[in-house]
Amino acid sequence: MKITKPTLILNAAVCRANIARMVNKAQSQGLELQPHFKTHQSKQIGQWFQELGVYKITVSSLGMAQYFAASGWNDITVAFPCNILEIDAINELAKDIALTVLVDNSDIAELLNSQVRNSISVYIEIDSGGNRSGIKPHQLEKVRDLANQISASDKLKFKGLYSHAGHTYGAKGESEIQNLANKSIEQLSSLKQLLLSEYPHLIACFGDTPSCSVLDSFANIDRISPGNFVFYDVMQSEIGSCQLQDIAVTVACPVVSIKQEENQLIIYGGAVHFSKDHSGKYGYGQVVEFINNGWEIIEGATLIKVSQEHGIIQLEDGLTSEFKIGDVIGVLPIHSCLTAECLRSYQTLNGELMDHY
Amino acid sequence: MKITKPTLILNAAVCRANIARMVNKAQSQGLELQPHFKTHQSKQIGQWFQELGVYKITVSSLGMAQYFAASGWNDITVAFPCNILEIDAINELAKDIALTVLVDNSDIAELLNSQVRNSISVYIEIDSGGNRSGIKPHQLEKVRDLANQISASDKLKFKGLYSHAGHTYGAKGESEIQNLANKSIEQLSSLKQLLLSEYPHLIACFGDTPSCSVLDSFANIDRISPGNFVFYDVMQSEIGSCQLQDIAVTVACPVVSIKQEENQLIIYGGAVHFSKDHSGKYGYGQVVEFINNGWEIIEGATLIKVSQEHGIIQLEDGLTSEFKIGDVIGVLPIHSCLTAECLRSYQTLNGELMDHY
Known part of the structure; x- marks a missing residue:
């Protein structure tokens, strides 16, 4: 290790152990792991996931999606409110891979429907406590109207519900994470339940490192998409997600x-x-x-x-x-x-x- | 202007006006402007300085020095405590350009003397209030010993004193900047005065955007090296450096x-x-x-x-x-x-x- 200036050093053994632990937890809970790659942003680390049977991923920008698509990933969710100004990149990517985007209002669904050339999948984003983006979980009618609008399009495929419980980052200790996460999961699960009769193939995806690190049951969630756990950090150790x-x-x-x-x-x-x-x-x-x-x-x-x-x-x-x-x-x-x-x-x-x- | 994602937009006219104002102030005060390029880090903006007669620059890393050397700058000060682990880059650069580094203790001066292959210039860094790096201005003997040690080397050339009054960033309003900056300049000037008989060609270089933006007299300082003024920002407007x-x-x-x-x-x-x-x-x-x-x-x-x-x-x-x-x-x-x-x-x-x- 020859260092001359500030350099990020990876302990590959610890990183692989973090990945294996999350893969095992997902398997044991019957969940599909669709990891968020925004933390490592590296094709080699992506490879380590693939070796353990992970084939679907999450990223936070279209640029990152292009990077991973170029190294062979073909099922990618861009977990950020869909940015219509990047429609050219969306159309390019959707030619080659199974692309999923997030929407949380009818305006963007309409813009997408009119500008998308190839079929793409759409998650409705649910705000399960972070107060950032997404529809509030109690706004059933709003979610249902948006689901209907998406489903009526011949280019958009309604995939399900996506939620990032970002407010767990404010937790102090495992039991507070559990309380916050359980409440978010309950809300998301109930919403899924209420939509299942109309949308029987609806997928509920839930993701954040604190919740996915400490929870041992995930109600009727189908997928998890944590990202930071691949490296963890001091903040996660303070929250109670890791040592x-x-x-x-x-x-x-x-x-x-x-x-x-x-x-x-x-x-x-x-x-x-x-x-x-x-x-x-x-x-x-x-x-x-x-x-x-x-x-x-x-x-x-x-x-x-x-x-x-x-x-x-x-x-x-x-x-x-x-x-x-x-x-x-x-x-x-x-x-x-x-x-x-x-x-x-x-x-x-x-x-x-x-x-x- | 076609924007699809977060993009830094430059108002070239405002930037050129900021440059011209600082060039004029330096000229009117009989100071040499040796601007810090760490904010813009761009060869085109460097060119705008050159058009106004600026030929010496300051940067914060050897990588940045290499970048600007490659676009023709040949008098560069790396205003950061000299990092001996980058001696290869120092030796490479010093073959081609007039390179100046900063030292604030005898250990680094000794390491440099034993590892430098080509002649380089050395500023002694003075801590005029920021409590970061540098020798305190009242430690005359320490400064003199270090100056003597540098001068005794046949590869190191003692150039003078360099000080960045970083504590002006904590000021609230013009008059507080003036008070802090005047005190720092007084200290640096006195120190210069005390060393002038032994080192008659000693240069005192002083730099930070708040001081250089609001002061109208600089005692017997020879050079200024502010950087942020090229763009300014909200923090500088709150401090009182700009509108x-x-x-x-x-x-x-x-x-x-x-x-x-x-x-x-x-x-x-x-x-x-x-x-x-x-x-x-x-x-x-x-x-x-x-x-x-x-x-x-x-x-x-x-x-x-x-x-x-x-x-x-x-x-x-x-x-x-x-x-x-x-x-x-x-x-x-x-x-x-x-x-x-x-x-x-x-x-x-x-x-x-x-x-x-």
Whole structure:
């Protein structure tokens, strides 16, 4: 592992274990795993899913869908409110693969119907608590009208209901995740039940890493689409989705200066590498040292400040002498999705470069 | 201007006016402008500086130095604590251009002296209030020892003192910037004065956008190296460095959904496009509409929430009917350096694509 500047390092064994655990959970619950690839955005990691029998995926942009379609994936859901301005990309992709998009209102369904050239599948997005996009689960008539509108089109295929319970990211601990997730799943399940007589093949897809990590039963949900679990991160460990040892990525950062009097290290690693996500307990990321083909937490070291490319690590008394300029230390990201997006390339502990969209 | 997804749009006229204003100020004050290029990171915008007689530049990474060296710049300062792990890149660059690096301790000076192959120039970094990197200005002996150590090397040339007064970013209003900046400049000037008898050719370089935007006198500073002023942003307008109309970039974002009941727009534009910098008054960015080859603020529209790729704009009552799905609206970034870094490419209002490192 030769590091000269901030570099995202992947522990492939931990990552593969995270994937296997979620694949097994889905199998044991009779769910289809349709993983979200927005976190890793890498065709090699996609391959690791395929080796375990996963053939349908979720992404967050049409560009990402094009990237994965080019490496052989042919059943892709773009889990973002359908953007009609990208109709050319939608039409191109739908020629080659089974493409699914999300809609949450009749205007976009109408625009799609008039502009789509090839058949595409459509999930209606349900807002099961995140207050972001989607129809509220109690608005049955609105959902039914939209389902009817979609079904009346000869180019749009009504596939079912999709919901991302983003509000679980605000949970503190496993039992709070369970409460929030169970409520969301109940709402989605009831809605599915109410539509099943008209739409017997309707699929309910539910996805977010906290829920899918801690739940052991998913009512009559058919598919799950978590994404972050592939890497996890400090935020997920704080929420209660994982342990710190489940985190599969760290940012390797050169030590560029040492402030002896302040007990501080200055590292090459800042907001453009980690993003600015922050945790009260862990600062801008958990500091680790690289050892024996892995990493270990450095107790008494906190990344207290980041500017564009600088990071300041505060050390407890007596620790400063253990570091020298030119050392490389690691930072476990607070939010690995943003960190992977910032760095846009990564390598394994063995130095294998991973392709990234 | 054909927009299909989040795209950074440059108002070239505003940008050129920002450049011209800073060039004129430097000239009128007898200062050499050695602009920081970390914000725009574009060879075309570099060209606009060159047309006004600027030939020395500042960057924040060796990669950026390589990019600008490849487009003809031959006097480049890397304003970041020198990273010895990139010695190969340093040696390569120093063969071709006049390269200057920053050091703030004797360990890095020694490492550089033993590993540098070609002659390079060295600024000693002074921490004039930001508490990030650099020697404190009152530590005269430490600065003198380091200057002597550098001067004793036959490969390192002691160039002078470099200081970035990053703490001005915390100012509220012009007079607070002036107070902070004047204090920093006084300290740097005194330090220069104390070293001038031994080092008569010593250069003092001072740079940050708030100081350089509002000050009209710079004591015996020789050079300034601000960067952000090329685009400015909402944060700079709040600090008091500029007006909102001086901001030269906005992110064009498709409207993908409208929540009538909540008076909200969902836009394609989130943390991976804007970064997560936030302002109490302006949210995650000031919402604007594109008009007449420019843009205008939309009163009553606030970007209140961002997730990875979604943005939620809260509208005042009655405004929702003025928007439809497929519209493109703009968001003035809170911190343009991070936004430009996130988006990594941009185009002018006329659709001309700008190259980006």
